[in-house]
Amino acid sequence: MKHLSSYFTFATAIALFFSYEPPSQDTPEKFVQCLNNYPNISNSISDVLYTQSNSAYSSVLNVTIQNLRYLNTIPKPQVIVTPLDVSHIQATIICAQRHGLQIRTRSGGHDYEGLSYVAESPFVIVDLLNLREVTVDAENKTAWVQSGALLGELYYRIYEKSNTLAFPAGVCYSVGTGGHFSGGGYGVLMRKYGLAADNIVDAQLVDVNGNLLDRQAMGEDLFWAIRGGGGASFGVVVAWKIKLVPVPPTVTVFNVGRTLEENATEIFQKWQLVASKLDERIYIRVDINRVNSREDGKKTVQLNFVSLFLGGVEELLPLMQKSLPELGLERKDCTETSWIGSAVFLNAVLIGTSGHEAPEFLLNRTQIYSGFFKAKSDYVRQPIPVDGLRGLWRFLSNDEIEFTQIELAPYGGRMDEISESELPFPYRSGYIFHIHYVTIWQTAGDEAAQRHMNWIRRLYKYMEPYVSNSPRAAYVNYRDLDIGVNNNGYTSYDQASIWGIKYFGNNFKRLATVKTKVDPYNFFRNKQSIPTLSEEEI
Numbered sequence: 001m002k003h004l005s006s007y008f009t010f011a012t013a014i015a016l017f018f019s020y021e022p023p024s025q026d027t028p029e030k031f032v033q034c035l036n037n038y039p040n041i042s043n044s045i046s047d048v049l050y051t052q053s054n055s056a057y058s059s060v061l062n063v064t065i066q067n068l069r070y071l072n073t074i075p076k077p078q079v080i081v082t083p084l085d086v087s088h089i090q091a092t093i094i095c096a097q098r099h100g101l102q103i104r105t106r107s108g109g110h111d112y113e114g115l116s117y118v119a120e121s122p123f124v125i126v127d128l129l130n131l132r133e134v135t136v137d138a139e140n141k142t143a144w145v146q147s148g149a150l151l152g153e154l155y156y157r158i159y160e161k162s163n164t165l166a167f168p169a170g171v172c173y174s175v176g177t178g179g180h181f182s183g184g185g186y187g188v189l190m191r192k193y194g195l196a197a198d199n200i201v202d203a204q205l206v207d208v209n210g211n212l213l214d215r216q217a218m219g220e221d222l223f224w225a226i227r228g229g230g231g232a233s234f235g236v237v238v239a240w241k242i243k244l245v246p247v248p249p250t251v252t253v254f255n256v257g258r259t260l261e262e263n264a265t266e267i268f269q270k271w272q273l274v275a276s277k278l279d280e281r282i283y284i285r286v287d288i289n290r291v292n293s294r295e296d297g298k299k300t301v302q303l304n305f306v307s308l309f310l311g312g313v314e315e316l317l318p319l320m321q322k323s324l325p326e327l328g329l330e331r332k333d334c335t336e337t338s339w340i341g342s343a344v345f346l347n348a349v350l351i352g353t354s355g356h357e358a359p360e361f362l363l364n365r366t367q368i369y370s371g372f373f374k375a376k377s378d379y380v381r382q383p384i385p386v387d388g389l390r391g392l393w394r395f396l397s398n399d400e401i402e403f404t405q406i407e408l409a410p411y412g413g414r415m416d417e418i419s420e421s422e423l424p425f426p427y428r429s430g431y432i433f434h435i436h437y438v439t440i441w442q443t444a445g446d447e448a449a450q451r452h453m454n455w456i457r458r459l460y461k462y463m464e465p466y467v468s469n470s471p472r473a474a475y476v477n478y479r480d481l482d483i484g485v486n487n488n489g490y491t492s493y494d495q496a497s498i499w500g501i502k503y504f505g506n507n508f509k510r511l512a513t514v515k516t517k518v519d520p521y522n523f524f525r526n527k528q529s530i531p532t533l534s535e536e537e538i
């Protein structure tokens, strides 16, 4: 990577080249011309521009779209830029403003509501798929990760250097580090080491003026905001510097399923009491699915207890016997492996493969939720009473939907030790687990979409008495436009608070203050971007 100072000089030249003027929407040709005429840009930019007439345009656009609900939205981006270096990002940001185009930044393309590739006004996409370098410094236990790198690539590159270093981020190999770290990022190491964002020590970001800023140059407020304030509002993150965490050479994983007929309700009731209080080396997630009963083949609900333990099976079994004997965990249910082996296993649980694949499996780029989907999230502070659970099971038994999964992720451990204002992500001590509801369908068309959307909205309404309130907390990385949207990207702070407080609690105002300082004209905006404050609101 070039030294930062050369980019500062470059940015100063840009400031002289373009002064701010009110945006007017120009043709894509003028935008492309602007890129091509841009000072000090590397010549290769024309190779990474895709206009709508380019034969590769559709495949570049669609390749990382995870949610088919947003595959055919209009308008399509006027141009897609897949930068090869920082100067391409700088030029795109400046030329988009110059020609009245909005910008969408895409890393892994997993945004639940398509915010990285959908807009209502003419726009361009900066897709970071070519910026995916991961440089691991095992000696100093750090790594620089370009935003286009996916979690599977990050985990694999760490494994190439060490089998006792890891990083506490999400499970799914295909998630992009650009969006994921921006919204917090949790996974099976959360109880031991917190979120991905808790372990970021530096970053490089291109701001609205085309300046490349590192932590020192951006200052602590902006550095705070980009670690959990949700992607897209403050600039384009080029790379993250992360702190790697120690893991033992042997860890243990299991995935044990119990149906309602096999005491799942009773086991779950105990899980609710203990999962957030266990030794912080144990993480036991619960995946709830509709399945065919093993006894009579009829539909029933199954709870899968999916776990990573940072240690061997000899130590795990007595711990489980003491804390959750109801599960009846046996040695034969457990697999000892390395940390990278556990990452493979946990992805295999998601996509239904054996779990014995080689680590290269993590370099896979196939989609995990292949289909149309809608998801929502909740946080729980008190165990859900058994009556509430019975109603939840009834929702899951409903035949009107094609597929659903509810995933419950336990908090506690390290999460309890971090203050709610340390980063924009506020849900720390006092939250016992969070809920991720998702429904996925393959049938195209409005009828199927409405049926599934209505089902998940009814479920969300049903859960209201059992989950956090004031605010009813939500996870920004499980983006949900049902909880409120900005009007064409512009909304007052008060209006945006409807959704903002749910994601960020008391941190929302600070995020808006940072936004006002670093992007006062609200160039980086979308349906749920952080709003700027008016003079009265400051």
Ligand code: FDA
Residues within 6 Å of the ligand: 066, 104, 105, 106, 107, 108, 109, 110, 111, 112, 115, 116, 128, 147, 169, 170, 171, 172, 174, 175, 176, 177, 178, 179, 180, 182, 183, 184, 185, 186, 187, 230, 231, 232, 233, 235, 236, 237, 238, 368, 369, 477, 478
């Ligand atoms: P995408 O590229 O769509 O970006 C998401 C948002 O961030 C957009 O608003 C985008 O503009 C912005 N953005 C992206 N790159 C940026 C950059 N470089 N600079 C600035 N803004 C940028 N979450 C979790 O915590 N734990 C988990 O285990 C999982 N697992 C999971 C599995 C699957 C199959 C899906 C679809 C999603 C998850 N997630 C998750 C949620 C995931 O963390 C969330 O969707 C992230 O925002 C995805 O980041 P991407 O870069 O892939 O998305």
